[in-house]
Amino acid sequence: MASIDINQVSKIYDGGVRAVNSVDIQINDGEFIVLVGPSGCGKSTLLRMVAGLESISEGVVRIADRVVNQVEPADRDIAMVFQNYALYPHMTVRQNLAYGLKNRKTPKDEIDARVAEAARMLQLEPYLDRKPRALSGGQRQRVAMGRAIVRKPAVFLFDEPLSNLDAKLRVSMRVEIRKLQRRLGTTSIYVTHDQLEAMTLADRLVVLNGGRIEQIGTPLEVYNKP
Ligand code: ADP
Ligand code: ADP
Secondary structure, three states, rough: OOOOEEEEEEEEOOOOOOEEEEEEEEOOOOEEEEOOOOOOOOHHHHHHHHHHOOOOOEEEEEEEEEEHHHHHHOOOEEEEOOOOOOOOOOOOOHHHHHHHHHHHHHHHHHHHHHHHHHHOOOOOOHHOOOOHHOOOHHHHHHHHHHHHHHHHEEEEEEEEEOOOOHHHHHHHHHHHHHHHHHOOOOOEEEEEHHHHHHHHHHHEEEEEEEEEEEEEOOHHHHHHHO
């Protein structure tokens, strides 16, 4: 687990667009933060800066008191879940789950144990030997979650992970993600443009507009403001 300190962070893209503008967020250990706001407000850019996937133009991001850009990518204790799942099509579910651990030279017994545990938590046991193309959208999304879980990271970063699912599945996956996060206690940042999703998932919401924080608080605080 880890706290995250986003300190006066800005992103200025080539051409001068200020996609993120002096953003300050202090995230507690185990907290579930949702970044919400209209398309183009800077959610994804901010998340990618926290992940170390995008350079930070101004300010600093610290995860567990370590400056993100000073930590080698392989040592960053972060797992990210994407909208497009980013599964390897030629690998089975089991291989997809194991891949990130193998890359990090985790012992085989430990990999097998973690894959089995994630498969159990996500009800993927019947599908371990299938390839992604033989899975439904919801099952693929569970594999993507599983790849994050097996790493036992200090931080989960979610980039609109449910937006490719139909409405019904979105609701059930939302509940599932929240339960898993509570059980694991993993500090999380979740990006969405869906207000209902934001409200039901968040410990605290950050409403972005034009790269700036418009509001920050619990769902009740944010949605009860006149
Ligand atoms: P959101 O995730 O809220 O939709 P983004 O972070 O993707 O917003 O984008 C924020 C702003 O930055 C938008 O104006 C977008 O056009 C711009 N932007 C995003 N990526 C780039 C890029 N690689 N180069 C230039 N501008 C970009
Ligand atoms: P991790 O070690 O965090 O599990 P991986 O090593 O599996 O991540 O993947 C490294 C990067 O490659 C990630 O950004 C991931 O999104 C991307 N990636 C993984 N699978 C695919 C794929 N099938 N196609 C394109 N990109 C992928």
